[in-house]
Structure formats: C-alpha cells, structure tokens
Amino acid sequence: MDNKVYLSRDEIPKQWYNLVADLKRPLRQPLGPDGKPISPDQLAPVFPMNIIEQEVSQERWIDIPEEILEILYRWRPTPLRRAVYLEKHLKTPARIYYKDESVSPAGSHKPNTAVAQAWYNKQFGIKRLTTETGAGQWGSALAFACHLVGLECKVFMVRVSYEQKPFRKTLMRVWGGNCVSSPSNETEAGRKILKEMPDTPGSLGIAISEAIEQAVSDPSGETRYSLGSVLNHVMLHQTIIGLEAKKQLKKFKESQPDVVIGCAGGGSNFAGLSFPFVCDKIHGKSMEIIGTEPTACPSLTRGAYRYDHGDIAGMTPLLAMYTLGHKFIPEPIHAGGLRYHGMSPLVSHAVCEGLIKARAYDQLRCFDAALTWARTEGFVCAPETSHAIAAAIDEAIKAREEGKKKVILFNYSGHGLLDLLGYEKYLNGELTKYELPQKKLDESLDQIMHFPEIE
Numbered sequence: 001m002d003n004k005v006y007l008s009r010d011e012i013p014k015q016w017y018n019l020v021a022d023l024k025r026p027l028r029q030p031l032g033p034d035g036k037p038i039s040p041d042q043l044a045p046v047f048p049m050n051i052i053e054q055e056v057s058q059e060r061w062i063d064i065p066e067e068i069l070e071i072l073y074r075w076r077p078t079p080l081r082r083a084v085y086l087e088k089h090l091k092t093p094a095r096i097y098y099k100d101e102s103v104s105p106a107g108s109h110k111p112n113t114a115v116a117q118a119w120y121n122k123q124f125g126i127k128r129l130t131t132e133t134g135a136g137q138w139g140s141a142l143a144f145a146c147h148l149v150g151l152e153c154k155v156f157m158v159r160v161s162y163e164q165k166p167f168r169k170t171l172m173r174v175w176g177g178n179c180v181s182s183p184s185n186e187t188e189a190g191r192k193i194l195k196e197m198p199d200t201p202g203s204l205g206i207a208i209s210e211a212i213e214q215a216v217s218d219p220s221g222e223t224r225y226s227l228g229s230v231l232n233h234v235m236l237h238q239t240i241i242g243l244e245a246k247k248q249l250k251k252f253k254e255s256q257p258d259v260v261i262g263c264a265g266g267g268s269n270f271a272g273l274s275f276p277f278v279c280d281k282i283h284g285k286s287m288e289i290i291g292t293e294p295t296a297c298p299s300l301t302r303g304a305y306r307y308d309h310g311d312i313a314g315m316t317p318l319l320a321m322y323t324l325g326h327k328f329i330p331e332p333i334h335a336g337g338l339r340y341h342g343m344s345p346l347v348s349h350a351v352c353e354g355l356i357k358a359r360a361y362d363q364l365r366c367f368d369a370a371l372t373w374a375r376t377e378g379f380v381c382a383p384e385t386s387h388a389i390a391a392a393i394d395e396a397i398k399a400r401e402e403g404k405k406k407v408i409l410f411n412y413s414g415h416g417l418l419d420l421l422g423y424e425k426y427l428n429g430e431l432t433k434y435e436l437p438q439k440k441l442d443e444s445l446d447q448i449m450h451f452p453e454i455e
C-alpha cells in the first residue's frame with residue numbers, strides 16, 4: 001500500500017463548503033457598539049463588499065473562481081499521507097493520515113485564503129491590504145498572494161515573533177511585502193500601547209487594531225484590511241483542505257475517519273479540514289472531531305463563550321466566541337500562530353453544539369511530540385502543528401489500548417523549518433511548561449463581563 005495519495009489537477013474541488021448552511025441552530029450574528037446586529041454596510045470600510053457577501057452567505061456551496069484555482073494549482077491539491085513510521089513506532093493498530101499543507105510556497109495552509117482574499121480585493125478595485133501576523137506565516141502568505149494579484153501589502157508583526165523569527169520577515173520582503181514590529185509608532189493604537197506597556201511582547205489583538213486603523217484611515221479609500229483566520233469567509237476558503245482529504249481517503253479505501261484533529265489558533269486550518277466532516281456528523285455519521293490548543297492560550301478549553309472584540313482596541317464588532325478576553329496577552333510561547341485570545345465564531349458554535357471537542361497541550365508535550373514525529377516520519381513540523389500531532393499520538397495510543405483499528409486524520413498545517421529557534425531551546429532544556437494561572441484568566445475575563453451574554 002502506498003503511503004501517499006495525490007489528486008490530479010482536475011480533481012481539485014471547484015466549490016468551497018459553507019457550514020452555516022447545515023447548522024441546526026443559526027449562527028449568532030456579530031454585534032455593533034450599540035449591541036445590535038451589524039449590517040454588511042458597517043463592514044464596508046474594512047472589507048470589500050464581495051468578501052462581506054461571503055462572510056454573511058447562507059449558501060452551502062460557493063464556486064471557486066477559475067483565476068483563484070489557477071494560482072492554487074501551483075501547489076494544490078496537496079498530498080494526503082499515511083504516517084506509517086509513526087504507527088509502527090507507537091505499535092498502534094490505528095491508521096494515521098495527515099493532510100500535508102506544508103507544501104505551499106509559504107509553508108502552511110494560509111495561502112489558501114490569502115490568495116482568495118487578495119483576488120477578491122483586486123476585483124473590487126482595492127490597491128493595498130493591511131494585516132497582522134503572529135509567527136509570520138500569515139504575513140508571508142498574504143505578501144505572496146498580494147504580489148501575485150498585484151496589490152501592496154503592509155504587515156504588523158507581533159513583536160515577540162518579529163524578534164524570535166526574523167526570517168519570516170525576510171520572506172515577506174522577498175515577496176514584496178512591508179513588515180513592521182507591533183506595537184508600532186505608526187498608529188494611535190500602537191502608540192497608546194507603547195506608552196502604557198513599553199516592554200510588551202505584543203499580541204495578535206494589538207496588531208489587528210493597528211492594521212484595521214491603518215486601513216480605515218487611508219483617505220484614498222483604496223486600502224482594506226485582511227484577516228488570516230477567525231472569520232466565516234476564512235473558514236470557507238480553507239474547506240478545500242477537507243474536501244480534498246475526503247476524495248483522498250476514498251483512494252486509500254477508507255470510508256470515513258473515526259477521529260479528525262487540527263490545532264486551533266483562530267480556527268481556520270482546523271475548520272478547513274474538519275467542516276466537511278462536521279457536515280457528515282450533522283447528518284448522522286459518528287466521528288470524533290478534536291481541536292487542540294496550547295495550555296498557555298486555552299480559549300476553547302478554559303475561555304468564556306460570550307460576545308467579545310477580536311482586537312485589543314475594540315475596533316472589531318462583538319463576535320460570539322470562546323474568548324480569554326480581548327485584552328489578554330498570552331505568554332510568548334513558540335507556537336505564535338496559536339497565541340490568539342478568541343476563536344472563530346463558527347468553530348465556537350460547533351463546540352457549543354457538541355459537534356466538536358477541544359483539548360489543550362503544554363509546549364513541552366508538544367515539542368516532545370514534534371521530535372517523535374521528526375524521528376519517525378522525518379518531517380520537521382511547525383510548533384502549532386505539534387499540538388495536532390500530540391493529539392494524534394494520544395488517539396493512536398488509545399486505539400492500541402482498546403485494540404481498535406481506528407482511522408485518525410489530522411491536519412499537518414505547516415512545516416517548522418523557520419521555527420528552529422524553538423526546537424533549539426527545547427533541545428537545550430530552556431523551555432518550561434506553562435499553564436495559564438486562573439487569576440490571570442479571571443482578571444482578563446472580568447473586563448468583558450459587561451458585554452452581552454450568549455443564551
């Protein structure tokens with residue numbers, strides 16, 4: 001049996017899947033400052049109307065424009081691989097499959113939505129995009145996409161990553177993007193934080209505030225903002241992952257997975273792989289679907305499910321989501337892409353409905369899983385991805401103990417070849433286990449207790 005399945009160019013999915021269409025209970029709408037649902041017009045200074053239409057769409061299937069597919073063909077369809085060496089090492093009867101999103105030019109799943117967003121903005125007549133980035137994967141993905149469709153790209157990069165991961169900054173410059181450390185002196189929001197907390201490691205919440213501010217304050221009206229995760233249209237663009245994986249599992253002669261796993265920062269790679277399977281679960285199939293996150297930033301496992309802002313300055317609408325509070329600043333762990341205080345409203349909804357479960361892992365456990373992976377399968381995974389691998393290993397061991405031939409599928413969201421500093425520190429024994437103290441969490445959640453509650 002081969003340990004990898006590719007799809008041909010014409011087998012690529014031609015439509016994205018929108019989970020909203022299959023939800024039993026409707027998704028809770030974003031609220032404006034007045035506590036009332038916002039109208040699409042209110043988002044128009046931030047996003048182009050064609051993206052806003054996708055954000056609020058109720059359609060189950062949305063056509064992928066041919067010009068977007070043309071770009072995606074550079075690396076898609078991505079391979080589905082079977083982790084036979086890890087299986088052997090674990091002596092598990094489980095079959096472990098992983099969807100390899102690390103083969104994209106930027107090295108993660110993020111170009112899937114970056115290309116789509118850049119293309120829709122270009123169609124709408126926009127000239128320049130601003131965005132935030134944590135570890136730099138999103139910034140580099142957007143710089144790449146903007147270059148291909150002919151847009152300028154400005155990236156606010158969380159300070160701790162800007163310093164820890166200088167090569168992603170280089171990658172952005174290679175693709176013509178302009179990257180600054182956040183908090184920066186270029187925006188009101190940034191200057192305010194720098195004054196209050198000069199030594200802050202930065203956070204995605206701060207960088208989002210800066211990027212939105214710069215987009216909406218451009219007097220030419222030709223700048224918009226782009227978000228790499230969290231929002232419905234981002235989850236939508238990523239479903240190409242799960243739709244391809246379904247076709248590939250069939251070629252492996254598997255009828256369905258028993259367990260589907262992804263790491264969740266804002267939720268997009270997890271949603272991208274899992275939502276087509278969540279659809280099957282809604283329609284009666286039995287399956288475990290697990291999102292994993294760091295114990296340092298445990299929005300799904302310890303956060304509150306309520307309305308909250310997506311950014312520190314409170315510029316975004318209130319989103320119904322699992323959140324640690326929009327002022328929460330996580331410890332500078334190496335899985336930068338998972339250091340976000342909130343969670344996609346769609347993923348949050350599915351968790352609340354019992355369709356998805358969540359689990360948290362600390363960074364030592366994750367790097368341990370990453371080394372096991374590298375020493376069996378050979379590939380060096382992103383620190384974010386190691387949270388999915390840790391869960392896949394746990395599930396494979398459980399299958400061994402129960403003597404069950406389970407089918408485990410997880411998303412290999414990216415490679416770690418630009419994250420070697422984290423590996424170096426782990427190998428030197430310099431990393432510590434970190435559980436978010438209850439007191440810090442309570443203090444952060446206290447600040448959002450006046451926001452509307454979710455019934």
Ligand SMILES: *Cc1c(COP(=O)(O)O)cnc(C)c1O
Pocket residue numbers: 108109110137138228229230263264265266267268269270337338382384385413414415
């Ligand atoms: C950004 C990133 C993540 C986390 O973001 P999601 O939107 O939750 O997918 C996970 N893995 C990698 C490799 C990333 O770059």
